[in-house]
Each structure stands twice: as structure tokens, then as C-alpha cells.
Amino acid sequence: MPAKFGSRFAGHVLVFSDASEKRHGGQAAVIFADETGEPQINSRTTPLIGSNEQELQAALFALHQAGTGFPGKPLALFCDNLDTVNRLQQAKMHGLGRDPELAQMLVDHQITGSILESSAITWIKAHATCRGNTLADHHAALAAA
Numbered sequence: 591m592p593a594k595f596g597s598r599f600a601g602h603v604l605v606f607s608d609a610s611e612k613r614h615g616g617q618a619a620v621i622f623a624d625e626t627g628e629p630q631i632n633s634r635t636t637p638l639i640g641s642n643e644q645e646l647q648a649a650l651f652a653l654h655q656a657g658t659g660f661p662g663k664p665l666a667l668f669c670d671n672l673d674t675v676n677r678l679q680q681a682k683m684h685g686l687g688r689d690p691e692l693a694q695m696l697v698d699h700q701i702t703g704s705i706l707e708s709s710a711i712t713w714i715k716a717h718a719t720c721r722g723n724t725l726a727d728h729h730a731a732l733a734a735a
Contacts, residue, residue, distance in 0.1 A: 599710060602666040606714075606722035607652035608730040609644035609671075616734025617644065619652035620725045621659060629725060630659060633733040645671035648730065649678065650699040657705040665709040670716035670723060678711045 604622040609615065615636035620629045632655045636647065649669050656665050669675050677692060686693035686703065696706065714723050 599666040602664045602710065603656055603660045604722060605652050605656040605665050605667045605709075606720075606726040607645075607648040607667065607669050608723070608726035609641070609648035610727070610730040610734040611638055611641060611644060612731065612734040614734050615639060615644050615647075616730040616732065617648035617651050618726045618729035618733060619648070619655040620722045620729065621652070621656050622722060623660065629722065630655075631725060631729055633729040635733045642671065642673045645669065645674045646677065646695070649674050650695055650701060653701050653705055653709060654699045657701060665705070667709050667711050668714040668720075668722060669711070670714050670727075672713055675711055675713040678706065682706060682709075682711065 604625065606620040607618065609617050615638050616633060617636055618631065618633040620631050622629050634651065636644070649667060653665065653667060677689070681689050681692050696703065714720060717727065
């Protein structure tokens with residue numbers, strides 16, 4: 591994780607999401623229970639649906655995986671798609687009532703409002719030297735191939 595985020599997310603489960611579109615869509619979630627441990631990596635192949643939609647779906651997939659694997663723990667989601675980060679942050683600030691489509695996506699992904707509310711959502715530069723981001727990019731590409 592970039593050093594500038596280190597102290598801000600101490601004690602959080604670190605969650606990195608990414609999506610890729612090649613022959614298929616691919617989504618990946620890379621989850622670190624602690625900063626120095628080995629990650630839990632989950633990926634899936636999806637239909638091609640458009641880049642921003644694929645990134646949002648990947649972030650929701652990652653939140654679901656982390657929320658299921660680490661119930662009740664604070665999550666820090668890192669995503670390299672600014673549209674996804676902005677949409678999730680807007681939902682946290684203004685409530686899901688302003689984005690019924692996102693509210694339905696949360697239901698579809700079995701994500702409770704409390705998981706979204708208690709998660710820190712942060713943009714991270716794509717293809718950064720951050721291990722979690724690099725792993726998420728790699729595994730999303732593998733799932734899309």
C-alpha cells in the first residue's frame with residue numbers, strides 16, 4: 591500500500607478491486623487481512639458490459655468478498671476507477687435513495703448498507719507500484735482472457 595495511506599487505514603482489512611475487458615470481462619478482489627500477510631485473491635469471468643460498469647461491479651464483488659470473509663471488520667476499498675469511487679462515495683454521503691440503481695446492485699451482491707457505510711472508499715492510481723493494485727490488475731486480466 592502506498593505509504594501515504596499507511597496510518598490512515600491501520601486496523602482495516604485492505605481490499606483492492608480491478609476489472610479488465612479482453613475476450614470476456616474479468617473482475618478481481620485482492621484482500622489483505624493485515625498489511626504484511628498474504629492476500630486472499632478472488633476473481634471471476636463476466637460478460638462484457640462496459641469499462642465503468644465493469645469497474646463498479648468489480649468493486650461490489652470485492653466488498654462482498656471482504657464483507658463475507660471478514661464480517662464486522664472495517665474495510666478500506668482501493669479502486670483505480672474514479673467514476674466508481676465517486677459513485678460509492680456519493681452513496682455514502684447522500685444515501686442510497688439518490689441512486690436506486692446502485693441500491694439494487696448492493697442487494698444483488700448481498701452487500702448490506704452497513705458494509706458500504708463502514709468502508710473507506712479510496713481512489714488509487716492505476717498500474718501503481720502498490721502490490722494490492724498490481725495483483726488485482728493481474729488477476730482481473732487473467733479472468734478476462
